Amino acid sequence: MSDDRTEVTRQLGGTRAVEFDRALLDSSHAADPGEEAWRAMRIQGEFVNGFDILGKLGPAIAVFGSARLKEGTEAYELGFAVGRAVAESGFAVVTGGGPGVMEAANRGAVEGDGVSVGLGISLPFEDGFNKYVKLAVPFHYFFARKVNFVKYTQGAVVCAGGIGTLDELFEVMTLIQTGKVGDYPLALVGVKFWTPLIDWLRDTLKEEGTISEADVLRPLVTDDPAEAVAHATGRD
Numbered sequence: 001m002s003d004d005r006t007e008v009t010r011q012l013g014g015t016r017a018v019e020f021d022r023a024l025l026d027s028s029h030a031a032d033p034g035e036e037a038w039r040a041m042r043i044q045g046e047f048v049n050g051f052d053i054l055g056k057l058g059p060a061i062a063v064f065g066s067a068r069l070k071e072g073t074e075a076y077e078l079g080f081a082v083g084r085a086v087a088e089s090g091f092a093v094v095t096g097g098g099p100g101v102m103e104a105a106n107r108g109a110v111e112g113d114g115v116s117v118g119l120g121i122s123l124p125f126e127d128g129f130n131k132y133v134k135l136a137v138p139f140h141y142f143f144a145r146k147v148n149f150v151k152y153t154q155g156a157v158v159c160a161g162g163i164g165t166l167d168e169l170f171e172v173m174t175l176i177q178t179g180k181v182g183d184y185p186l187a188l189v190g191v192k193f194w195t196p197l198i199d200w201l202r203d204t205l206k207e208e209g210t211i212s213e214a215d216v217l218r219p220l221v222t223d224d225p226a227e228a229v230a231h232a233t234g235r236d
């Protein structure tokens with residue numbers, strides 16, 4: 001690992017910190033109650049740090065997408081184009097700060113002379129922030145990180161991804177559906193990738209009565225990064 005990467009891993013807390021994080025959700029209740037009390041302070045600190053740094057950010061768009069789809073894939077190209085279009089629209093690009101599509105969007109932000117932000121997460125196998133993140137905010141807890149994503153962005157563009165990306169998409173959709181956030185436009189990039197999910201929402205969930213038509217229609221689905229960004233920034 002390069003010195004830069006080692007430094008980033010250190011900022012994210014290293015291997016011991018990751019084990020400590022996992023103990024939060026350990027249902028065996030083996031954790032030391034004294035240590036658990038301090039954990040509450042650490043969680044609070046995570047919010048304080050995020051609010052302190054991101055409160056000064058200005059207009060921003062979240063870009064979510066796969067950690068695994070690397071340079072050379074269509075998703076990476078789209079992520080790059082999205083990041084650049086967000087930057088050229090005068091918004092900061094906020095990603096998870098990791099590899100794959102996150103890296104692509106941060107790279108696009110740098111290319112577009114914009115603000116490139118990463119909300120990093122300490123993971124047992126992670127390699128720190130990608131090299132295009134210029135403002136790095138480290139987190140240990142996904143829930144604290146997700147609050148900061150939505151609190152400091154005005155909309156989101158979601159590129160192809162896996163479980164993490166779906167978690168972020170459905171977190172946002174839940175917050176919108178329940179009125180916990182107001183106007184928060186969502187755009188999904190990749191018609192072929194996202195259409196089966198939208199079809200399932202309409203044909204199964206809406207059909208069964210578990211969601212409404214508005215929930216199905218909420219995200220814009222497009223292959224055009226510029227259209228996605230215009231929608232997420234409220235400029236369409």
Ligand SMILES: C/C(=C\CNc1ncnc2c1ncn2[C@@H]1O[C@H](COP(=O)(O)O)[C@@H](O)[C@H]1O)CO
Pocket residue numbers: 063064065066067068095096097098099102120121123125126127160161162163164165166168
């Ligand atoms: C899998 C690998 C590294 C993972 N590193 C991550 N760093 C930062 N953010 C991440 C990471 N993994 C997931 N995320 C978040 O979820 C979304 C991507 O998850 P997916 O399952 O790949 O769709 C992304 O938007 C992040 O916020 C080693 O290659």
